[in-house]
Amino acid sequence: MTKKRISQALLIIILTLGAITMLVPFIWMLSTALKTAPETVKVPPTWIPKHMQWQNFVTAWHAAPFLTYFINSLIVTTVTTIGQLFTTILAAFAFSRLNFYGKNFLFALFLSTMMVPGEMLIIPNFVTLSKFSLINTYGALIIPWLASFFAVFTLRQTFNAIPNELYYAAKLDGSSDWHFLWTMMVPLSKSAITAIGILEVIGSWNSFMWPLIVTNTAKVRTLPVGLNAFTSDAGTQFQLLMAASTFVILPMIIVYLCLQKYIIAGISKSGLKG
Amino acid sequence: MDVKFQNVSLAYDNVNNILNNISFTIPEGQLTCLLGPSGCGKSTTLNLISGLLSPTDGQIFFGDQNVTKKDALARKVGMVFQNYALYPHMTVLDNICFPMKMAKVKKADRLKRGRELAALVHVETELSKKPSELSGGQQQRVAIARALAKSPSILLLDEPLSNLDARLRVEMREEIRRIQKETGVTTVFVTHDQEEAIHIADQIMVLNEGKIQQFTTPNRLYDQPNNLFVAKFIGSPIINTIPFANVRDDFKTVVPNKVFSDGTTIAIRAESIVPATDPHDHLTLLPLSGTQVQSNRFGRETSLSLNYGGQTIVADGFREQDLGRNGKPLQFALRPQGVFVFNQSGERVWPETITANVSPIKPTEVIHA
Numbered sequence: 001m002t003k004k005r006i007s008q009a010l011l012i013i014i015l016t017l018g019a020i021t022m023l024v025p026f027i028w029m030l031s032t033a034l035k036t037a038p039e040t041v042k043v044p045p046t047w048i049p050k051h052m053q054w055q056n057f058v059t060a061w062h063a064a065p066f067l068t069y070f071i072n073s074l075i076v077t078t079v080t081t082i083g084q085l086f087t088t089i090l091a092a093f094a095f096s097r098l099n100f101y102g103k104n105f106l107f108a109l110f111l112s113t114m115m116v117p118g119e120m121l122i123i124p125n126f127v128t129l130s131k132f133s134l135i136n137t138y139g140a141l142i143i144p145w146l147a148s149f150f151a152v153f154t155l156r157q158t159f160n161a162i163p164n165e166l167y168y169a170a171k172l173d174g175s176s177d178w179h180f181l182w183t184m185m186v187p188l189s190k191s192a193i194t195a196i197g198i199l200e201v202i203g204s205w206n207s208f209m210w211p212l213i214v215t216n217t218a219k220v221r222t223l224p225v226g227l228n229a230f231t232s233d234a235g236t237q238f239q240l241l242m243a244a245s246t247f248v249i250l251p252m253i254i255v256y257l258c259l260q261k262y263i264i265a266g267i268s269k270s271g272l273k274g
Numbered sequence: 275m276d277v278k279f280q281n282v283s284l285a286y287d288n289v290n291n292i293l294n295n296i297s298f299t300i301p302e303g304q305l306t307c308l309l310g311p312s313g314c315g316k317s318t319t320l321n322l323i324s325g326l327l328s329p330t331d332g333q334i335f336f337g338d339q340n341v342t343k344k345d346a347l348a349r350k351v352g353m354v355f356q357n358y359a360l361y362p363h364m365t366v367l368d369n370i371c372f373p374m375k376m377a378k379v380k381k382a383d384r385l386k387r388g389r390e391l392a393a394l395v396h397v398e399t400e401l402s403k404k405p406s407e408l409s410g411g412q413q414q415r416v417a418i419a420r421a422l423a424k425s426p427s428i429l430l431l432d433e434p435l436s437n438l439d440a441r442l443r444v445e446m447r448e449e450i451r452r453i454q455k456e457t458g459v460t461t462v463f464v465t466h467d468q469e470e471a472i473h474i475a476d477q478i479m480v481l482n483e484g485k486i487q488q489f490t491t492p493n494r495l496y497d498q499p500n501n502l503f504v505a506k507f508i509g510s511p512i513i514n515t516i517p518f519a520n521v522r523d524d525f526k527t528v529v530p531n532k533v534f535s536d537g538t539t540i541a542i543r544a545e546s547i548v549p550a551t552d553p554h555d556h557l558t559l560l561p562l563s564g565t566q567v568q569s570n571r572f573g574r575e576t577s578l579s580l581n582y583g584g585q586t587i588v589a590d591g592f593r594e595q596d597l598g599r600n601g602k603p604l605q606f607a608l609r610p611q612g613v614f615v616f617n618q619s620g621e622r623v624w625p626e627t628i629t630a631n632v633s634p635i636k637p638t639e640v641i642h643a
């Protein structure tokens with residue numbers, strides 16, 4: 001009985017430490033956002049600002065066209081995620097269930113692209129997009145991310161775990177491939193698809209390098225690029241940068257809190273299956 | 275509808291035939307078993323009937339209609355898979371109604387029919403459960419109800435009982451028999467369990483190595499095996515086999531000269547070995563003699579091991595008081611039925627024909643023999 005108590009207590013301590021470690025950066029961000037410029041670089045650092053500088057948020061919001069950036073981020077993330085899920089589901093189904101000429105070769109070819117580091121694709125992608133005159137448009141921000149073989153590969157594994165008999169049974173019952181995919185495979189792979197979708201939302205929302213390279217006007221820039229406004233040759237205005245960072249990540253936190261139930265269910269369910 | 279295979283062959287890789295030029299007719303309205311060891315092509319045959327596979331060669335007919343080129347949906351077959359393949363995210367009622375939904379039956383109609391089918395298979399109290407909340411036997415019944423939902427021309431069951439425990443298996447096979455009788459649907463049932471086949475089937479097709487070994491009623495299969503494979507496959511305990519050369523002198527007066535010289539194996543069912551004092555007709559004029567190796571009693575059964583013709587054979591037709599002492603000679607006799615001689619290639623050479631009074635034939639058997 002006491003042994004159980006001790007292990008219970010130990011567990012709570014470890015989890016608490018983990019939670020604090022995860023929270024510290026967020027608290028630091030918030031605290032810095034509320035400091036004056038000199039206080040941000042003071043040694044030793046202070047956790048609670050002497051005077052709360054709430055106007056930092058207003059200053060930061062007006063320092064750059066953040067409303068435009070916000071709308072752009074929203075459009076890019078939504079379209080990329082939905083588009084990528086759509087292509088992923090179709091491709092994973094094809095690789096998992098359909099028989100077509102050159103299937104294995106194609107799969108190996110796609111698999112080998114996963115070995116190419118992302119940085120190496122920046123220049124060729126840039127050149128391709130500029131040939132299509134897509135630089136500095138939403139297209140440049142969205143099109144390269146509409147397909148992800150990593151996602152296809154993950155989902156194909158999940159699809160493969162669904163017994164063949166289910167496919168045959170549905171076929172005998174009069175279900176077409178298309179219908180089977182959307183009424184059987186997709187609902188049965190809900191957790192994997194949710195996980196892939198969340199990864200893409202986060203990746204797309206936080207993406208910095210690519211939007212920075214392919215955009216050059218505020219009209220199509222996204223939030224993370226906007227954060228650049230606070231860094232100049234003369235140094236960084238940390239309090240404004242942190243204030244802006246706060247409202248950049250706020251939507252992600254809201255999304256997480258709303259979807260928490262599904263995310264946790266998704267993770268624990270796929271854990272059981274795996 | 276009856277199902278006819280005409281010279282059907284199938285090779286998955288277009289090289290090696292898994293099924294080799296087979297022809298048969300499965301009669302309408304009855305329950306036919308496909309029986310054979312693992313890997314002999316039972317599921318393959320079933321998938322050819324369902325249309326999930328198409329033959330490399332040959333023709334398939336449903337009634338008068340050639341369905342060789344028709345796909346699974348057009349053939350309107352209902353199928354129960356070994357693992358049931360219920361749709362895990364749908365309720366029992368939705369599972370049963372799914373084929374009707376696909377066929378665009380009106381919602382009210384299909385729910386009504388779904389409930390009727392659920393009642394037929396006795397799962398009417400589980401309608402709103404998910405498949406994972408059902409027992410194995412219930413899942414299996416839901417699978418049957420779903421297969422019946424499209425009013426199939428033919429119902430196919432691929433080893434539907436192999437996931438159940440022994441007692442439930444017996445219960446469910448009676449249940450399948452009842453449902454088949456009630457609906458009158460032509461049913462093909464795959465199994466590798468000869469006892470299951472014998473209990474459930476109107477007729478049994480024994481398959482081995484892609485060929486039909488014998489296709490007849492369960493009792494005929496037992497009483498008149500065409501070849502050594504069927505004789506050994508059907509019946510428990512497995513039929514005793516002795517090299518004919520070792521014992522043929524004992525049968526000199528019984529078998530014709532040709533059998534005397536051609537026979538290579540004699541097979542004797544355990545229950546056909548009886549005490550020499552048994553009042554039955556005996557196959558041979560004089561009692562045979564062997565050596566008792568071991569005897570056991572299991573409740574109402576006895577099991578006796580005898581050494582005869584250099585082989586240890588098993589007899590279960592002895593009562594306790596007829597048993598001798600281990601290691602001592604024992605006289606025994608053979609009943610006229612349940613003794614067969616096979617030649618080099620395994621075909622039965624004796625008895626050539628078995629008369630009807632030895633194996634009483636049910637009325638249905640006469641029609642489809």
Ligand SMILES: Nc1ncnc2c1ncn2[C@@H]1O[C@H](COP(=O)(O)OP(=O)(O)OP(=O)(O)O)[C@@H](O)[C@H]1O
Binds near residue numbers: 287
């Ligand atoms: N999709 C396939 N591709 C290639 N060979 C196959 C395929 N399916 C089955 N086979 C082969 O065909 C033969 C017959 O298989 P089948 O599944 O019909 O056997 P079965 O009689 O149903 O056996 P079991 O009782 O084990 O289910 C086996 O040798 C098997 O290896």
Ligand SMILES: [Mg+2]
Binds near residue numbers: 316317318432
């Ligand atoms: Mg099989």
